[in-house]
Amino acid sequence: MLRIHFTSEDLMRVRLAPGADPWWEAMLSARQIDLLGGPLVYDEWRSQVRSALCSEAREYLRVAPSGRLGLRTSAGGGADLIEGRDAALRAYHEQAIAPYWSVLRREVDADIATRARILTSAGTAALLASTHPSITWREPVLSIDSSVERDVYLAGRGLTVQPAFFCWRSPLALSGPGFAPVLVCPIPHRMSSLRSSGTDEHERALAALLGRTRGAVLVALTYGASTSELARQLGVSRPSASEHVGVLREAGLVTSRRERTSVWHTLTPLGHAVLDAGTAPPDAGQRSRVRARA
Structure with a gap:
């Protein structure tokens, strides 16, 4: 079980991400490329991208699971960070994410708009409780079903809720020294192929x-x-x-x-x-x- 502990100051600093994040989409999508029996909604994207990736982009697939490439120290600024990082990350983003970006952005923006309505109409507690079915909110602790036993103390830093297209099954939490705490959560998917914006x-x-x-x-x-x-x-x-x-x-x-x-x-x-x-x-x-x- 993953438990995120809030103070009263943290509850005042819960915020929704402004939109889809290129860095998160790149990192999470890399886990889907060679995943046998993966989610059907990614099938067409997976088959198109897997056969087209250049050697530099494939290098990103090799190191992405370890977090050694593209690790960032603050929330936001994904596009700027991608441009400034290793050539492997830039190559992967250009081939696997950029051609589909308008689709990803549209889906994530729609989800953020729904969550924003919950936040404005029912408040922070309702937003946290509705983030995902695996989440339980019992103030001041947000519990997430997980195979990892871990406690995260926000300690006044607040929390950014980041919906992501390539986040699958359950939310992810990133927090630590030098990191702005982020809760990355899946969005609902229509069972239709993810197509390139160019279509x-x-x-x-x-x-x-x-x-x-x-x-x-x-x-x-x-x-x-x-x-x-x-x-x-x-x-x-x-x-x-x-x-x-x-x-x-x-x-x-x-x-x-x-x-x-x-x-x-x-x-x-x-x-x-x-x-x-x-x-x-x-x-x-x-x-x-x-x-x-x-």
């Missing part, structure tokens, strides 16, 4: 026009986003997100403005037109106007 016709068309990442940036900016939010949504570093936005801004598709300590990006009318062009065919009137202009 969507709209995203494929945008990728052909702008490149895969810049097409994804255009989609992500439908309702506007800051540089940090954009990086999180796409699973890239902030400098990389800023660079892609800069290219789209130069093309007249995006406009940016500073708001206090962050920069907010939105689509221009031209950006919306490019985005909308991929979602529905023009009507007869539009087609005639296009031919007239031509």
Whole structure:
């Protein structure tokens, strides 16, 4: 049994992760690659990725279970950390996670939204109690069914609840000297194949026009986003997100403005037109106007 002990200060510092975390998804998915009889929901992803991984990415599979590669000392910042770490982790992320990132993010964001409603309507205790069926909350201790007998004392550091697509069966807890305590928990899965983001016709068309990442940036900016939010949504570093936005801004598709300590990006009318062009065919009137202009 794993027992997580809370103080009153810890209960005030329970928080939901802002979104899917590339580092956790990489580490947890690595356990699924060669797992015989693994969860069916990962089958198509497993067969596609296993046959395509380069030698550098396979090196990550060798060392990932030990935690010797990509170990981090604080919660959050997964995309930045991946870019700055060993080539094996970067190669694995690029081949096994990045092509599926919009799917992973969408599923995890939906789960976070559900948990956020529980938190705001019923409070912290209800959120903790509802995290997973294997969890029992008896204040001030959160107990998780586990083969490992262990006690974790938060000691005022709080706890981040991180839903993860590739977390399977039961939650995981990470805590120790230098670590911000994290509880990683599974999300509900639909029994449908995990498909690459590139299978969507709209995203494929945008990728052909702008490149895969810049097409994804255009989609992500439908309702506007800051540089940090954009990086999180796409699973890239902030400098990389800023660079892609800069290219789209130069093309007249995006406009940016500073708001206090962050920069907010939105689509221009031209950006919306490019985005909308991929979602529905023009009507007869539009087609005639296009031919007239031509």
